[in-house]
Amino acid sequence: MSTSAENENPDTATPEARGLSQGQLVRKRFFGHTAAVISMFVFAGIVILAFTSVGYAGIPGWYQWNYIETPPIQGRGEPTWELPFDFGQHPFGQDSVGRDMFAMTMRGAQLSLIVMFIIGALGGILGVIIGGVSGYFRGWVEAVLMRLTDTVIIIPLIILAAVLGTISQTMTGRGTIANAIFGGSDGVVLLGLFVGVIIWTGLARLVRGEFLSLREREFVDAARIAGASDRRIIFKHILPNAVGVIIVNTTLVMASAILLETALSFLGMGVQAPDVSLGSLISDNQQAFTTRPWLFWWPGLFIIAICLSINFIGDGLRDAFDPRQKKFRAKKAKDTRASSSAEAKA
């Protein structure tokens, strides 16, 4: 810092410092992350495809079959899709009773996405509230909440989820209250809620750590001296500075949630027949792996695509939010250096 910096008019500040708000900087950095941007489009494509093709909640889709109809099997039921654009009757093939594989995969993707969002939202909200409250108020509140977190952490997630998944099966189905509330996808909604209730622990610990460090910062002291209330300090000073950690880790929780749902359905404790999820499709068709591999490929492909794209989006968000992340600036410096050396040559 020099004398000239002290007298400098903000208007003549460096381009990096001028004008860009925190949000604009984050957006700029995120859109500079190629993998994240591609993943965002892939993910959006999957969501649109899954929900428009077979329809959702009684709204019909544009695809000719649904996931329950059993049209006559054509040939061995192999995919009729001939590259590039000749889709035929059953582009992804048919299973042993003739159900259309594309329709089933789309339905499975729908349920997996619903579960993922419910788990992400619920886990995120619980994690932020529990972590934030214990990090900000400390004392006995923190002791109780963090011991609760430890207790949930020591129970193996897959066992807890399996038990809750089985409970959710008995609580749902035709004629139950849950069915009336959530419509056709009651089982999967309950499953999501149950898993969301146990998956918040990692996020709670991270948010607590973030709150612990932010509450000791001088700007929080300054706000306290100015007479700001706890509510104002939390929502105006601490939460906006912790939002990066929260968004990034919620995204990563969602990625692991979709795998957890798949694992549960594979073990037979998730979504129940005749409904399908990506995990249950793989589970049902594992014997067909050598004879009719397409029954196995498509759901697997979609699991991988969803998981990878969510992970890359989370990655891009982390890079965009992390202020210690120097990649953006380093790349820029390299660009300027390259251009200046090019000028020197010329």
Place this chain on the structure above:
Amino acid sequence: MNPLLAIEDLRVSFGSGLGRRHAKEVLHGISMSIEAGETLGLVGESGSGKTTIGRAVLGLTAASGGRIVFDGQQISHLNMAQRRKLAKNLQAVFQDPYTSLNPALTISDVLSEPLIAQGSGSSEARTVIADLLDKVGLPSDSARRLPREFSGGQRQRIAIARALALDPKLIVCDEPVSSLDLSTQGKVLDLLIEIQERTGVAYLFISHDLAVVRHISHRVAVLRGGHIVETGSARQVTSEPEHAYTKQLLLASPVADPIAQKERRERRSRLTALDSPSDRLVKDA
């Protein structure tokens, strides 16, 4: 006349949460006072408890004993609503202008914080903010900008503006210039002095730098290991110190002349040798 701030036998301990048995006392009965419109400089080495005194006055650290009386009111054990009322008269400027401003808020949000907490409307706050920016010598379009867009000296001006927003009677300045370079230090100090002349605010000015303290203070208190070892007028303490520790402190600040510096170093080591062994133990610990 009663002093504006009177600290009587202030004790502060930090320690383990369990039973307070292993609590370590860092302030061992501090007594001092500040008159209205006066600057009290508080000097001492790292760990001597200067910042702790400031934080205790501001209510950020709980006192374990003694009294702090501000404007006739005992303030060492206030609840939140009483603190908020007190905020009108007691404000602070912190050491590091890079962490004392919330990076997510614009300058106008930063400056309106104390005003809104005291219940002013937003249009009222806007006129006050323009006035404040003018007072600390920043362009009025700064209000829409983020802290990131300002240099360290400018940020410290913003922090001073925030402290002035409620027109307080006392500002606790916790090393407000120690993270700035020398020429910027001078400007910020001159700004503080000018504000004092104009508004009659009192400062509790905490610093480890005797030259800075001499420049701004009316009276100086020297702190060592949680005790006040010497109090007096700024001129007396910084030119004819009585206590051996203050003399050491004076000789510890280097001078540009190598020959004079060598002589100072020798005088200082002679003084240190005169120290009692127990004193040195305290210092080493």
